[in-house]
Amino acid sequence: MLKINSQRLQSDIDTLAGIGRAENHGLYRQAFSDNDMLARQWFCQRIEQAQLQVHIDGAANIHARLGEFANNKPSVMTGSHLDTIPGAGHLDGALGVLSGLECLRVIQEQGLSLTYPLEVVSFSDEEGRFGGMFGSQAIAGQLTPKRIYDAVDPDGLSISDAMQAHGLNAMDALNANRPPESLKAFVELHIEQGPVLHRQGLSVGIVEGINGLFKWLVRLKGQANHAGSTPMDMRRDAFHGLAEVAMQVDRVLEENGSARSVATIGHVQLSPGAANVIPGVAEFTLEVRDIDEQVLEILADAFRRTISAIARRRDLMFEFEVLSRIHPVKCDRAIQEVIKQHVLELGCADFTMPSGAAHDSQIMATITSAAMIFVPSKEGRSHSPDEWTAWEDIEQGANVLLNTLYTLAK
Ligand SMILES: [Zn+2]
Known part of the structure; x- marks a missing residue:
């Protein structure tokens, strides 16, 4: 040797x-x-x-x-x-x-x-x-x-x-x-x-x-409104949608990913972004990595379905763009x-x-x-x-x- x-x-x-x-x-x-x-x-x-x-x-x-x-x-x-x-x-x-x-x-x-x-x-x-x-x-x-x-x-x-x-x-x-x-x-x-x-x-x-990865810029759109005069049941709060997405990340990986899968919401921006205004737009990055191309595809699909279901339930609009895709x-x-x-x-x-x-x-x-x-x-x-x-x-x-x-x- x-x-x-x-x-x-x-x-x-x-x-x-x-x-x-x-x-x-x-x-x-x-x-x-x-x-x-x-x-x-x-x-x-x-x-x-x-x-x-x-x-x-x-x-x-x-x-x-x-x-x-x-x-x-x-x-x-x-x-x-x-x-x-x-x-x-x-x-x-x-x-x-x-x-x-x-x-x-x-x-x-x-x-x-x-x-x-x-x-x-x-x-x-x-x-x-x-x-x-x-x-x-x-x-x-x-x-x-x-x-x-x-x-x-x-x-x-x-x-x-x-x-x-x-x-x-x-x-x-x-x-x-x-x-x-x-x-x-x-x-x-x-x-x-x-x-x-x-x-x-x-x-x-x-x-x-x-690892390969996909990185999305996700936008949830609700309605910006007065934080004092809008009752809780009449709100379309984009941040609540984002928070629920974040809470679902572990589950989506467990049910659809591999033991190697990881996902990160690393950047978040709320608009208008004031203490006394209900967030009308929540924009965030979602980056998901795995070693297997097929697993990445399954995860992309699972995240799309999950976010879209959350958006529907909360009366938010959901759109995303693919920022990068590495095989x-x-x-x-x-x-x-x-x-x-x-x-x-x-x-x-x-x-x-x-x-x-x-x-x-x-x-x-x-x-x-x-x-x-x-x-x-x-x-x-x-x-x-x-x-x-x-x-x-x-x-x-x-x-x-x-x-x-x-x-x-x-
Ligand atoms: Zn190096």
Whole structure:
């Protein structure tokens, strides 16, 4: 069984955690910011120091390569992202990129021969500063000139201008696409960003799929009226409708969803929104996630029927628009088996789970066989400076990745 060099990986993680760190301990390496560029520069140096090949594609994704790339053999790819949200922790993305680099270093040092070349990729803008997953979407051939032209950050800065400031041309991303036959597999190691592994005291999770979702903007319309002079039985209070919908969420999931289903009413707005006026309109978001496409369809139907029945009973008008729809992605069965075999070899329990968060893997799954390995996040905390994973768990996860990559590439 192969083992990573624990000290070397730890030192890389510590060094990267110092790039873009603010006084509040949060990391600020938003895509194509100065800090992101510093991290990229450092990562390229680490690749060169390891005497691996550096390749930077049109979307500014950084690849480290080991093995023969000239003879059209498909590569086994791993990786994640170096960019962060504002105020991030030190492991989201960084873990997958640096562990991937460490795996290539070990395989190279041991002089192991490979049938398929290996590459680690650091994807640009996974966190979606410019609205998508720019790097992996470019590799998967999902970008168009218009999408690139329209990509702006919340302050209105375009990705073209942000990249231009560092001498990069955003339109070059159109050349970054990889034909599916150039890839054999993609495997990503990532922190869970949820509480499941930590609560169960497990070191490693095998991801079976990545949640899909639908997000609706729901509007219940009643009648705004005087809060003092309108008797209770003559009201059409939109908020009462919304409150009843909220109370039905658990039941709808229990009766129609799977054990993995989750639903959230995350944003609510009442109009006119005054203490002395009966709410005439209640507008709210309903976001529902599951790992299975069919379950999502059944849930969409169940929520539509439930809300419509509540509206009818309360004499409210019900309408909704679909804000987004993301299809769930299943991880590759055969790769899950390889991961499981190495998880057991390392003495860990084999535990299969869905990913609640979005990752580059779901984009990569559209062009190749993809899989993910999770390590625990303490208390489920992520996207915060409190993000933390015990070193023993990181080590186990990286060793699972190392052995999985070697099995796939040897
Ligand atoms: Zn991430």
